[in-house]
Amino acid sequence: MNKDLILLxxxxxxxxxxxxxxxxxxxxxxxxxxxxxxxxxxxxxxGQRLAFTTDSYVVDPIFFPGGNIGSLAVxxxxxxxxxMGARPLFISAGLIVEEGFSRTELAxxxxxxxxxxxxxxxxxxxxxxxxxxxxxxxxxxxxxSGIGAVEHDFAINGANARAGDVVIINGTIGDHGIAVMAExxxxxxxxxxxxxxxxxxxxxxxxxxxxxxxxxVLRDPTRGGVATTLKEIALQSDKTITxxxxxxxxxxxxxxxxxxxxxxxxxxxxxxxxxxxxxPEAAERxxxxxxxxxxxxxxxxIGHVAEGGGRVQMETAVGGMRAVxxxxxxxxxRIC
Amino acid sequence: MNKDLILLxxxxxxxxxxxxxxxxxxxxxxxxxxxxxxxxxxxxxxGQRLAFTTDSYVVDPIFFPGGNIGSLAVxxxxxxxxxMGARPLFISAGLIVEEGFSRTELAxxxxxxxxxxxxxxxxxxxxxxxxxxxxxxxxxxxxxSGIGAVEHDFAINGANARAGDVVIINGTIGDHGIAVMAExxxxxxxxxxxxxxxxxxxxxxxxxxxxxxxxxVLRDPTRGGVATTLKEIALQSDKTITxxxxxxxxxxxxxxxxxxxxxxxxxxxxxxxxxxxxxPEAAERxxxxxxxxxxxxxxxxIGHVAEGGGRVQMETAVGGMRAVxxxxxxxxxRIC
Numbered sequence: 001m002n003k004d005l006i007l008l009x010x011x012x013x014x015x016x017x018x019x020x021x022x023x024x025x026x027x028x029x030x031x032x033x034x035x036x037x038x039x040x041x042x043x044x045x046x047g048q049r050l051a052f053t054t055d056s057y058v059v060d061p062i063f064f065p066g067g068n069i070g071s072l073a074v075x076x077x078x079x080x081x082x083x084m085g086a087r088p089l090f091i092s093a094g095l096i097v098e099e100g101f102s103r104t105e106l107a108x109x110x111x112x113x114x115x116x117x118x119x120x121x122x123x124x125x126x127x128x129x130x131x132x133x134x135x136x137x138x139x140x141x142x143x144x145s146g147i148g149a150v151e152h153d154f155a156i157n158g159a160n161a162r163a164g165d166v167v168i169i170n171g172t173i174g175d176h177g178i179a180v181m182a183e184x185x186x187x188x189x190x191x192x193x194x195x196x197x198x199x200x201x202x203x204x205x206x207x208x209x210x211x212x213x214x215x216x217v218l219r220d221p222t223r224g225g226v227a228t229t230l231k232e233i234a235l236q237s238d239k240t241i242t243x244x245x246x247x248x249x250x251x252x253x254x255x256x257x258x259x260x261x262x263x264x265x266x267x268x269x270x271x272x273x274x275x276x277x278x279x280p281e282a283a284e285r286x287x288x289x290x291x292x293x294x295x296x297x298x299x300x301x302i303g304h305v306a307e308g309g310g311r312v313q314m315e316t317a318v319g320g321m322r323a324v325x326x327x328x329x330x331x332x333x334r335i336c
Numbered sequence: 337m338n339k340d341l342i343l344l345x346x347x348x349x350x351x352x353x354x355x356x357x358x359x360x361x362x363x364x365x366x367x368x369x370x371x372x373x374x375x376x377x378x379x380x381x382x383g384q385r386l387a388f389t390t391d392s393y394v395v396d397p398i399f400f401p402g403g404n405i406g407s408l409a410v411x412x413x414x415x416x417x418x419x420m421g422a423r424p425l426f427i428s429a430g431l432i433v434e435e436g437f438s439r440t441e442l443a444x445x446x447x448x449x450x451x452x453x454x455x456x457x458x459x460x461x462x463x464x465x466x467x468x469x470x471x472x473x474x475x476x477x478x479x480x481s482g483i484g485a486v487e488h489d490f491a492i493n494g495a496n497a498r499a500g501d502v503v504i505i506n507g508t509i510g511d512h513g514i515a516v517m518a519e520x521x522x523x524x525x526x527x528x529x530x531x532x533x534x535x536x537x538x539x540x541x542x543x544x545x546x547x548x549x550x551x552x553v554l555r556d557p558t559r560g561g562v563a564t565t566l567k568e569i570a571l572q573s574d575k576t577i578t579x580x581x582x583x584x585x586x587x588x589x590x591x592x593x594x595x596x597x598x599x600x601x602x603x604x605x606x607x608x609x610x611x612x613x614x615x616p617e618a619a620e621r622x623x624x625x626x627x628x629x630x631x632x633x634x635x636x637x638i639g640h641v642a643e644g645g646g647r648v649q650m651e652t653a654v655g656g657m658r659a660v661x662x663x664x665x666x667x668x669x670r671i672c
Binding site: 006008010011012017020021045046048050054057089093094095099103104106110111117129132137138143145334 | 339340341342343344345346347348353356357360361362364365366376377379381382384386388389390391392393394396425426428429430431432433434435436437438439440442443446447449450453459460461462463464465466467468469471472473474477479481483485669670
């Protein structure tokens with residue numbers, strides 16, 4: 001294998017992505033160490049803290065049950081800001097469109113972007129449109145960047161998980177990835193599985209209101225799924241996270257598709273889920289608040305944090321314990 | 337012609353781009369009226385004014401004399417912030433990479449991004465990398481978004497040109513577009529024509545220091561060239577701008593290539609040029625300061641502003657007067 005080539009797995013969000021980031025991209029562009037890698041940068045300006053993030057969306061297909069590339073692009077960036085505990089304020093929209101793309105479809109995507117922005121209470125204030133010749137891009141790619149205001153004065157980031165903390169998720173896992181994959185493959189699961197694509201900033205505001213500085217980490221398990229995201233947190237915080245398999249919320253249809261296709265839902269992307277790592281004394285209070293939110297009805301405590309070096313493990317339903325690693329290779333390309 | 341299809345010209349920066357923006361994109365995403373369209377949005381937060389901008393770069397070829405897609409992406413976004421009179425602070429980097437792209441070339445591009453950021457005094461603080469399957473993108477596309485601080489308290493924007501103002505450019509026109517086009521077509525002009533790709537924020541700081549609130553408009557004539565940019569200003573300000581052809585700085589080799597290929601340099605993209613529309617009493621002072629800057633040695637006064645409705649015209653070298661319109665269609669696709 002030619003080691004000079006970029007592979008699909010370098011965009012998976014998993015192990016290869018992290019290698020490329022750690023070996024090349026981050027040292028070259030910014031020098032920010034691993035422990036500082038989060039969903040958004042937090043920068044100081046004029047005595048205030050701003051969160052700043054960017055994501056490009058290349059999902060295939062561009063329309064899927066529960067959303068499209070437009071709503072995904074807005075919600076994804078809103079969520080990256082929210083995961084720093086920031087209040088999302090402003091979004092940019094950078095479109096790369098393939099020559100010959102349908103103006104009607106573009107209009108639908110833009111309307112979804114606006115709808116998602118309005119629902120999340122953010123404004124799309126700046127944009128850019130490029131068109132490339134037919135065959136030089138695949139229909140449409142969208143970059144959204146976002147600015148948020150960090151208004152709390154405690155640390156919420158991936159390096160802040162502490163021994164004794166509990167891990168909460170706000171609902172079922174794997175819905176987005178399986179909905180997109182099913183649409184791509186032409187499986188007729190439309191009624192059973194929809195993407196969970198949603199803006200989480202309102203839910204995050206509730207979590208912070210309920211938990212305050214007992215909220216140590218917030219992160220949305222997108223590319224690479226819950227497994228990869230927890231492994232990132234374990235590494236950044238230098239802790240061990242133990243999951244209990246039987247507590248993981250899972251839609252029956254998602255479970256069925258995963259089992260038929262040999263996919264592990266722990267590695268499947270979510271777009272309306274967050275993992276909250278919370279001090280034990282606040283856990284029930286935060287969980288109750290999450291369950292009271294429309295995006296948290298299926299919330300559950302799925303694990304806990306202990307001392308020890310950057311590991312994630314899962315107590316399986318049959319009582320065993322298995323190590324959980326980052327996604328290796330690329331399970332479902334172009335999932336977001 | 338199927339009117340539902342997006343054409344290459346919709347990404348030209350010219351007339352079709354404006355139609356798509358005005359008819360569809362802006363009304364849907366934000367509702368900001370034409371008069372408010374500038375290189376960056378200026379938003380208020382916490383009693384401070386921030387500039388926020390985004391651009392995706394799809395230039396072909398990705399390496400060209402005078403720069404590459406990485407330096408172009410950083411300088412382009414720095415310049416969009418600078419054109420609002422803002423001090424650029426933070427940049428994001430969103431990469432879309434085609435499977436099989438060379439890691440060595442990626443490393444070179446990233447190093448150029450860092451070099452350009454360091455030279456401009458901005459920090460790349462956040463990023464994202466997506467990989468799409470072979471054939472679904474063309475090598476690499478880069479989005480950069482940027483945040484800047486607006487620290488002056490006067491208006492610098494495209495709607496602010498006033499009768500009597502003069503139009504200054506900081507040097508020769510068309511260098512970037514012709515350098516990229518020549519590289520793409522395999523013409524051997526390497527020694528004669530290089531892209532002018534450069535960060536203009538330091539020059540803008542000098543202009544504002546010299547001119548203060550006599551600086552009414554700053555804009556960089558990228559896609560669509562000087563002609564399209566001046567037409568935008570004329571429309572936004574509802575004024576007439578008259579150019580004098582013989583005052584337009586033009587590199588002899590660029591002139592030669594344009595004349596052989598039938599291209600009008602007024603419509604060719606620049607990446608290290610700005611147009612400054614300045615009150616007449618400050619014009620000589622600002623021009624002198626620009627000429628004293630390393631990016632302004634060939635600066636010149638090229639036109640003036642008068643009352644009247646959104647027109648641009650040019651006094652030709654032979655004494656005639658011709659109307660100057662926005663770029664129609666697409667002259668040089670994927671120039672940035």
